Amino acid sequence: SAVISQKPSRDICQRGTSLTIQCQVDSQVTMMFWYRQQPGQSLTLIATANQGSEATYESGFVIDKFPISRPNLTFSTLTVSNMSPEDSSIYLCSVEEGQGVEQFFGPGTRLTVL
Amino acid sequence: GDSVTQMEGPVTLSEEAFLTINCTYTATGYPSLFWYVQYPGEGLQLLLKATKADDKGSNKGFEATYRKETTSFHLEKGSVQVSDSAVYFCALSDYTGRRALTFGSGTRLQVQP
Numbered sequence: 229s230a231v232i233s234q235k236p237s238r239d240i241c242q243r244g245t246s247l248t249i250q251c252q253v254d255s256q257v258t259m260m261f262w263y264r265q266q267p268g269q270s271l272t273l274i275a276t277a278n279q280g281s282e283a284t285y286e287s288g289f290v291i292d293k294f295p296i297s298r299p300n301l302t303f304s305t306l307t308v309s310n311m312s313p314e315d316s317s318i319y320l321c322s323v324e325e326g327q328g329v330e331q332f333f334g335p336g337t338r339l340t341v342l
Numbered sequence: 343g344d345s346v347t348q349m350e351g352p353v354t355l356s357e358e359a360f361l362t363i364n365c366t367y368t369a370t371g372y373p374s375l376f377w378y379v380q381y382p383g384e385g386l387q388l389l390l391k392a393t394k395a396d397d398k399g400s401n402k403g404f405e406a407t408y409r410k411e412t413t414s415f416h417l418e419k420g421s422v423q424v425s426d427s428a429v430y431f432c433a434l435s436d437y438t439g440r441r442a443l444t445f446g447s448g449t450r451l452q453v454q455p
Binding site: 229259270273276320322324329330331335 | 374376378384385386387388391393431435441442443444445446447448
């Protein structure tokens with residue numbers, strides 16, 4: 229399976245600031261996804277990021293708050309803008325592989341907003 | 343829309359006990375079904391999958407069978423170990439639509455020695 233890395237692995241940020249999370253894959257993939265896992269909760273899809281097109285956001289998530297870039301087939305970034313304590317979560321990227329069935333996840337970025 | 347329902351946790355078992363974690367789903371198409379595991383402090387790992395009715399996914403002693411008639415994908419293991427302590431997520435992917443995963447709420451398993 230693809231090897232997926234994320235930077236940073238964790239961060240503590242001040243309210244009102246922004247953080248950009250990077251996701252790097254060691255092979256070319258068409259579809260990448262960004263998820264959020266709030267403390268003690270399940271995973272919720274933020275958006276789907278395909279190379280060469282704008283990200284598709286789920287209900288409740290907007291581009292101004294979570295802008296995403298997907299400049300090539302191995303890399304994507306998610307920015308969490310104008311952060312508040314409610315944004316404290318683990319943010320995970322995932323990629324679709326193989327026959328297009330399973331997804332594999334990066335290690336996650338643990339964000340704490342004070 | 344698609345949804346996944348898992349049994350509430352935490353589930354606490356003694357080592358070598360039998361494990362069942364229930365999972366049922368609702369989907370408009372013919373989804374693929376997955377179990378993911380999240381060990382303490384780690385990311386999400388794919389445990390097993392099934393892509394069509396009556397398929398059985400298996401890995402590391404865990405099994406789950408895709409039951410279309412009951413829309414279920416229950417996770418089982420015959421003899422759990424302390425190292426199986428983790429949070430288990432049932433998920434589906436419906437390729438008629440958005441292709442992303444829909445997750446259940448997760449079930450925390452704690453195995454005591």
